[in-house]
Amino acid sequence: MKKIHWILLILVIGLLAGGGIALYMFNKPHKNIEETKADVSLPAQELVQHFIDNEDEANILYLNKVIEVSGTLVSIDYNSSGKGMITLVQQEDGLSAAFDSVYVVGHLDFFRELAPGVEVKVKGRCDGYMMLNGVSLNKCSFVR
Amino acid sequence: MKKMIGLLAVLFALNLQMNAQKLMCKDGHVWFFGSTPVENVEAHSKTSSGVIDVATGNVVVSALLKSFEFEKALMEEHFNENYVESDKFPKAVFKGQILNNAEVAYSKDGKYTGKISGDLTLHGVTKKITTEVIMDKKTDVMHVTGKFTVTPQDFNIEIPSLVKDKIAKNIDINIDMNFK
Numbered sequence: 001m002k003k004i005h006w007i008l009l010i011l012v013i014g015l016l017a018g019g020g021i022a023l024y025m026f027n028k029p030h031k032n033i034e035e036t037k038a039d040v041s042l043p044a045q046e047l048v049q050h051f052i053d054n055e056d057e058a059n060i061l062y063l064n065k066v067i068e069v070s071g072t073l074v075s076i077d078y079n080s081s082g083k084g085m086i087t088l089v090q091q092e093d094g095l096s097a098a099f100d101s102v103y104v105v106g107h108l109d110f111f112r113e114l115a116p117g118v119e120v121k122v123k124g125r126c127d128g129y130m131m132l133n134g135v136s137l138n139k140c141s142f143v144r
Numbered sequence: 145m146k147k148m149i150g151l152l153a154v155l156f157a158l159n160l161q162m163n164a165q166k167l168m169c170k171d172g173h174v175w176f177f178g179s180t181p182v183e184n185v186e187a188h189s190k191t192s193s194g195v196i197d198v199a200t201g202n203v204v205v206s207a208l209l210k211s212f213e214f215e216k217a218l219m220e221e222h223f224n225e226n227y228v229e230s231d232k233f234p235k236a237v238f239k240g241q242i243l244n245n246a247e248v249a250y251s252k253d254g255k256y257t258g259k260i261s262g263d264l265t266l267h268g269v270t271k272k273i274t275t276e277v278i279m280d281k282k283t284d285v286m287h288v289t290g291k292f293t294v295t296p297q298d299f300n301i302e303i304p305s306l307v308k309d310k311i312a313k314n315i316d317i318n319i320d321m322n323f324k
Contacts, residue, residue: 063230063234079190085170085171098190127208130206130235131204131237132168133191136208138191138210138211
C-alpha cells in the first residue's frame, strides 16, 4: 500500500475513535450509586452533628460522596410518583434518605416491614444539608 | 396547683396551635426548563423542602443543586461543575412572603392565587423574585404550584460563548409541592 493510503487509514481510525469517545462521553450513563462502594460509613447521628457543627467543613467532607449511615427510623413517606423517603435521627433537620420509585417497587417486601423505631442501614449520595430535610441522601438503597 | 395545671394546659394548647401553623414539605418537585433551537434542557429535583408559616405567610423553599437530575449524565456534570458550582454553593434558597396571606383560608378546602415576593439566593447571588402561585387546599394537603423565569446572568452564571446557543437565555423554574 502506498504511504498516503496508510496516512488516510490512520486518520479515519483516529476520527472514528475520537467520534466514538465523544459519543460515549455525551451519552455516558448516570453513576449507579447502589453498585458503588461507600466512601464512608458512620452513624446517621454523627453525620447530622457534623453538618450542624460546621456545614462548610461537612460539605467539603461529604458532598457528592457515597455515604453509608445507620440509625433509627423516625418516619417513612411515599409521594404520588412512588418515590420513598425515610427520616432518621429526628423529624426536622435530621437525615432524609430518598429512594427512587424503581427501587421502592423492587423492594416492596422490605419497605412493608419498615416502621418507626426500626434500625436501618442506608447507602446514598450526599446532596448536602438544608432546612427541614437536614442531611439529604439521594438515590438510596438499603444495606443488608 | 390548679393554676399550674391551667397554665400548663394553656401552654400545651398554644404549642399545639403553633405546630399546626407550620405547613411543611420534604419531597417537593422543583424543575427547570430552558429551550433553544439546538436542544431543550430540563432537570428535576424531587427532594426540595418548603415551609409555610400559616400565620405570617412567610415561605422558605430550599433545593440542593446536586439533587437535580438531567437526562444526560454529562449535562448534570456540567451543570454542577461549570455553571452553578454546587461544591461551592450547594443550595438554592427562596425566602419570601405570601403578600395576600390573609385571603387564604388554610383551614378549609379551596383554591387561591398566592402573590409571593421574596429573595432567591443561588450561586452566591441574591435576587428579588415576585410571582404568583396556585394554592389548592384539599383535605389535609396544600398543593402549591407555580412558575417564574430567571436568566443565568441574573445569578452571575457565565455561559462560555462556545455553548451560548445551546443554553437558553431564559430558564423557567417550576415548583410543585404538597405541604402538610
